[in-house]
Amino acid sequence: xxxxxxxxxxxxxxxxxxxxxxxxxxxxxxxxxxxxxxxxxxxxxxxxxxxxxxxxxxxxxxxxxxxxxxxxxxxxxxxxxxxxxxxxxxxxxxxxxxxxxxxxxxxxxxxxxxxxxxxxxxxxxxxxxxxxxxxxxxxxxxxxxxxxxxxxxxxxxxxxxxxxxxxxxxxxxxxxxxxxxxxxxxxxxxxxxxxxxxxxxxxxxxxxxxxxxxxxxxxxxxxxxxxxxxxxxxxxxxxxxxxxxxxxxxxxxxxxxxxxxxxxxxxxxxxxxxxxxxxxxxxxxxxxxxx
Numbered sequence: 001x002x003x004x005x006x007x008x009x010x011x012x013x014x015x016x017x018x019x020x021x022x023x024x025x026x027x028x029x030x031x032x033x034x035x036x037x038x039x040x041x042x043x044x045x046x047x048x049x050x051x052x053x054x055x056x057x058x059x060x061x062x063x064x065x066x067x068x069x070x071x072x073x074x075x076x077x078x079x080x081x082x083x084x085x086x087x088x089x090x091x092x093x094x095x096x097x098x099x100x101x102x103x104x105x106x107x108x109x110x111x112x113x114x115x116x117x118x119x120x121x122x123x124x125x126x127x128x129x130x131x132x133x134x135x136x137x138x139x140x141x142x143x144x145x146x147x148x149x150x151x152x153x154x155x156x157x158x159x160x161x162x163x164x165x166x167x168x169x170x171x172x173x174x175x176x177x178x179x180x181x182x183x184x185x186x187x188x189x190x191x192x193x194x195x196x197x198x199x200x201x202x203x204x205x206x207x208x209x210x211x212x213x214x215x216x217x218x219x220x221x222x223x224x225x226x227x228x229x230x231x232x233x234x235x236x237x238x239x240x241x242x243x244x245x246x247x248x249x250x251x252x253x254x255x256x257x258x259x260x261x262x263x264x265x266x267x268x269x270x271x272x273x274x275x276x277x278x279x280x281x282x283x284x285x286x287x288x289x290x291x
Contacts, residue, residue, distance in 0.1 A: 021051055021067050037080045045072045049101060054114040060106040061114040068117065071096045085135045090128070097123040102157065105166045105219075118157055118165050123177055125151035139192045146185040151177040158218070168218030170227055176215040179264065181232070183211030198244055205238040205256075216265040226267045228275070233261035235278065250286045255279060 025048065031041035047070040054061050076091030100123055104116035127149035134142045153175050159166030190204030213230040220226065236257055241250040258281040266274040 023048075039078045041074075041076055041078075043072070043074045045074075046070065047072060051101075052115065058107070058112055061112050062116060065101055065115045066099060066117050068100045069098045071098070087133045088130070089132075090130045092128045093126070095125040096121055097125070102165075102167045102171075105159075105168065116165070118155075118167070120155070122155055122157065123151065123153050125149055125177070125180070127151075140189070141191075142187075142189045144185075144187050146183075148183055149180060150182065151180040153177065168226075169220045170215075170225075171218035175218070178215050178217070179213055180215075181211035181213050183209070183232075185209040195242070200243045201241065202243075203240045205236065207234055207236045209234045210261075210263075217267055219268060228265035228267050228273065230262045230265060233259060235259055235261060246290045248286075248288045250288075252284055252286065254282045256281060 025046040027043070027045040029041060029043045031039055033039050048067045049069075051064060051066045053064045072093065072095050074091055074093040076089065078087075078089045080087045098121050099117045099119060101115055102118055102122075104114060106112045106114060106116075127147060129145070129147040131143065131145040134144075136142070153171060153173055156162070156173050157165050157167040157171040158169050160169075160172075186206060186208045188204065188206035190202055192200060192202040195201050210233055212232045216228050216230060217226040235255055236259075237252070237254045238256050239250060239252045241248055255278060259278070260280075261278045262275050263278055264276040266276065
């Protein structure tokens with residue numbers, strides 16, 4: 001729908017226009033048990049992200065944008081050791097992104113903004129992930145996970161080589177995708193033990209590490225560079241529970257060290273340098289039952 005804006009554009013049509021997108025997606029998985037404790041696999045899968053509409057005020061901004069699609073390639077292994085007291089899984093993956101949805105600038109000098117689609121293969125993400133679960137003693141479960149991701153543009157979307165697509169002057173080939181850290185890691189531990197014949201308890205916690213984000217914007221104007229890198233951070237959560245019959249009482253602490261983590265940045269002409277942070281330390285009690 002188009003809404004007049006200072007004399008620009010035209011009223012929306014009545015009834016409003018509708019659009020839809022259809023198409024098939026494919027998935028193929030091959031796996032083989034090398035032993036009873038080791039499985040290897042290879043997978044190809046296609047995915048998509050639904051399109052949407054812009055709150056267009058001028059005809060330069062498209063009323064709608066299309067889905068973007070992915071082709072995902074993955075190989076990995078799932079293993080168990082020491083009578084299943086230790087499991088370790090690893091995967092290597094590559095994701096190709098096509099017709100990527102982007103925050104695009106329209107009109108002379110990028111006067112208007114909206115969501116549009118680039119064309120063809122625009123970006124790729126390559127990485128490796130690992131998760132290990134250990135049960136060293138009865139009642140104790142320790143889980144370690146990690147992920148490395150290299151996600152970047154594979155073509156120039158800055159408007160310099162193709163005037164029909166202008167995402168921002170920083171959107172050149174090889175630039176990281178927005179808001180994607182290279183490293184993520186997590187560690188959790190929970191210990192479950194009996195209190196009495198009718199009551200059990202557990203104590204545990206987890207720590208989550210998010211690495212540095214290099215790119216939060218592709219917009220670099222003569223008067224300002226709107227890209228704000230975000231520093232790495234680690235958040236710790238703690239919990240303790242008591243179980244009896246069908247009931248559970250839990251005391252929890254999220255963000256136990258009250259870390260002020262910068263999780264996103266909104267920085268443009270209209271919203272100058274807004275940093276979005278996580279919730280502060282939160283202490284609470286949960287009561288639940290299963291019937």
